[in-house]
Amino acid sequence: MSDASSISGMSESSQLVNEPAKDDGKLRSNIPMTSFNMINSIIGSGVIGVPYALKRAGIGLGIVIILVAALASDYAILLLIDGGKLSGGSTYQDVVQASFGRPGFYILTLLQFLFPFISMVSYNVIVADGISKVIAELTGAEGLTYVVLGNRQFVIALSIILFTLPLSLYRNIAWLSKFPRISTLSLSLLDGTYKETFSWALEILLIPPTPNAWSFANGHFTDALGIISFAYVCHHNTFMIHMSLENPTTARWGTVTHASIAAATVFTLLFGDLLENYCYNDSLVNVARIVYTITIMLTFPVECFVCREVVQNLFLGLTEELCLWKHVLLTAILVGFTGAISMTTECLGIVLALNGILAACPLAYIFPSICVIKLRPDPILSRGNIFPGLVAIFGFLIFIVGSIMVVVDFKDATKCNHGAQLPYCNIVPSTTTVNLTTTTLATTTLSSTPFFNLTT
Numbered sequence: 001m002s003d004a005s006s007i008s009g010m011s012e013s014s015q016l017v018n019e020p021a022k023d024d025g026k027l028r029s030n031i032p033m034t035s036f037n038m039i040n041s042i043i044g045s046g047v048i049g050v051p052y053a054l055k056r057a058g059i060g061l062g063i064v065i066i067l068v069a070a071l072a073s074d075y076a077i078l079l080l081i082d083g084g085k086l087s088g089g090s091t092y093q094d095v096v097q098a099s100f101g102r103p104g105f106y107i108l109t110l111l112q113f114l115f116p117f118i119s120m121v122s123y124n125v126i127v128a129d130g131i132s133k134v135i136a137e138l139t140g141a142e143g144l145t146y147v148v149l150g151n152r153q154f155v156i157a158l159s160i161i162l163f164t165l166p167l168s169l170y171r172n173i174a175w176l177s178k179f180p181r182i183s184t185l186s187l188s189l190l191d192g193t194y195k196e197t198f199s200w201a202l203e204i205l206l207i208p209p210t211p212n213a214w215s216f217a218n219g220h221f222t223d224a225l226g227i228i229s230f231a232y233v234c235h236h237n238t239f240m241i242h243m244s245l246e247n248p249t250t251a252r253w254g255t256v257t258h259a260s261i262a263a264a265t266v267f268t269l270l271f272g273d274l275l276e277n278y279c280y281n282d283s284l285v286n287v288a289r290i291v292y293t294i295t296i297m298l299t300f301p302v303e304c305f306v307c308r309e310v311v312q313n314l315f316l317g318l319t320e321e322l323c324l325w326k327h328v329l330l331t332a333i334l335v336g337f338t339g340a341i342s343m344t345t346e347c348l349g350i351v352l353a354l355n356g357i358l359a360a361c362p363l364a365y366i367f368p369s370i371c372v373i374k375l376r377p378d379p380i381l382s383r384g385n386i387f388p389g390l391v392a393i394f395g396f397l398i399f400i401v402g403s404i405m406v407v408v409d410f411k412d413a414t415k416c417n418h419g420a421q422l423p424y425c426n427i428v429p430s431t432t433t434v435n436l437t438t439t440t441l442a443t444t445t446l447s448s449t450p451f452f453n454l455t456t
Contacts, residue, residue, distance in 0.1 A: 003224055028246040031256055038241050038260035041234040041302045043267050045297075049227040049352045050268055057224035060216035065228050066268055072391050074261040074358060076368040079388060080238050081253060083368065086375040088367040092367075099361040099371040108367060112236045115359040116303035117338060122351055123303075124342030127159045128152040130289040132295075133280040155341045163297045165335045168304040169328060171321065188442075222405040223353055225398045230356030232261075233364045236306050255373050307334050350406075356403035365395025402432050 027039065054062035078091065085097035092112060097105040134148050139146035148154060212218070234241070242248050245256060278285040308330055312322060324328065345351075368390035373385045 053224035053227040056220040060219035073336040077367040088294040099374040119340040130293040137281040164300040169300040226353040226356030233360040
C-alpha cells in the first residue's frame with residue numbers, strides 16, 4: 001500500500017473485511033440497526049425527485065429504471081466489500097488505490113467528498129421548503145412573524161444550530177442507529193397518510209389531470225437516470241456502515257444489503273416530493289412536512305461523517321481521531337459551508353441530476369465494478385466478470401448520455417418555482433359530500449384553499 005492509501009485508512013482492515021471482526025471495544029450495531037443506518041443513507045434527498053423522474057421518463061419506463069438501479073446498487077455494494085477483501089484495504093479509497101494507483105485514488109476521493117457534500121446542501125434546501133410552508137400556515141403568510149420565521153435563510157440557520165450540527169458532532173456512526181430507525185418508521189407512517197388522503201382529494205377537488213400522466217415512456221428518460229441513480233447511492237458510506245456491524249460476515253452483510261435496498265425500493269416507488277404539490281395551509285399535509293423534515297435532518301449527519309473523514313484523512317493527513325476542539329471546528333466548518341450554499345438557491349432538480357450523473361454513477365456503478373474486475377486474477381472477459389462488466393457498462397451509459405443531455409437541457413433545468421402558491425390553491429369547490437364508510441365528510445363552503453389538495 002502506498003502512502004496515499006495509508007492516509008485513507010479509517011480502521012484496520014480486519015474490522016471490515018475479515019470474518020469475524022475482532023472485538024476492539026468500539027460500539028457496533030446489530031443487523032436491524034445497521035440496516036436502518038443504510039436505509040436512512042439511501043432515502044435522503046434523492047427520493048424526493050422520484051415523482052419528477054417518473055414524469056420525465058414515463059410511469060412504466062421509470063419503474064423499470066428504479067428496479068434496474070436497485071439491482072445494480074445491491075450488487076455493487078457487495079462488490080465493494082469483495083474489493084476490500086481482494087485488496088486488503090479498509091476503505092473505498094484503499095480499493096481504488098490498489099486498482100488504479102494514485103490517479104484513481106484522488107478521483108474517487110473527490111467524488112466521495114462532493115457527493116455527500118452536495119447532498120447536505122440539498123437537505124438544507126428541503127428543510128427550508130418544508131418548514132417555511134408550515135410557518136406560512138401558522139402565521140397566515142403575513143406579518144412580521146412570517147417575514148422573520150418564514151425566511152428560508154433563517155429556517156436553515158436555525159435547523160443547523162438546533163439539530164443537524166449537534167447530531168453531526170457524533171464521532172461514531174453506530175451512535176446514530178436509533179435516529180435512522182425513528183426517521184424510517186416515521187416515513188412509513190407518512191407514506192400511509194399520503195395514500196389515505198389521495199382518493200379524498202380527487203373527490204373533493206376538481207383538479208384537471210395532467211396530459212399523458214400515465215404514459216409508459218417519455219423522451220426525457222436521461223433526467224430520470226441521474227435522479228434515480230442519486231436516490232440509491234450509499235456506496236460512499238458502505239465501509240463505514242460495514243464497520244459498524246457486529247460480526248460482519250459475508251452472510252450478515254448480505255442480509256443487511258438486500259434488506260436495505262429492498263426497503264429503499266419500496267419507499268422509492270411509493271414516496272416522493274408530493275408535498276410540494278399541496279397548498280401551504282393544508283394542516284394534514286403540514287404535519288407530513290414536519291415528519292419528512294425530521295427524516296431529512298436525521299439523514300444529514302451520516303453524510304457529514306463521510307465528508308469529515310475525507311477531509312481528515314486526505315487533506316489533513318491524519319489517521320487518528322482529532323482532539324475535541326479540532327473535531328468540533330472541522331464539523332462546524334463543513335456544516336456551516338453547506339448551510340451558506342443552500343441559502344443561495346431554491347432549485348433542487350438540477351442539483352439532483354448533476355449529482356446523480358457526475359458523482360453517483362461513478363461511485364455506485366463504475367468504480368466498484370471495474371475495481372473488482374481489475375483485482376481479480378481471472379481474465380477480464382472471464383465468466384465471473386460478466387455481471388460486474390454489465391454494471392460498469394450501465395454506469396458508463398448513464399454518465400455519458402446523462403452528461404450530454406444535462407448540457408442540452410441546462411436552461412430549462414435551472415428554472416424553478418419552489419415556494420410559489422399553486423393556482424388550484426385558490427379554488428373554492430362547490431358543495432360536496434363524500435361517503436367514507438361510516439363517516440360522512442361534508443363541505444359546504446371552503447376558505448381560499450381546500451382541506452385536501454392534490455396536483456398532478
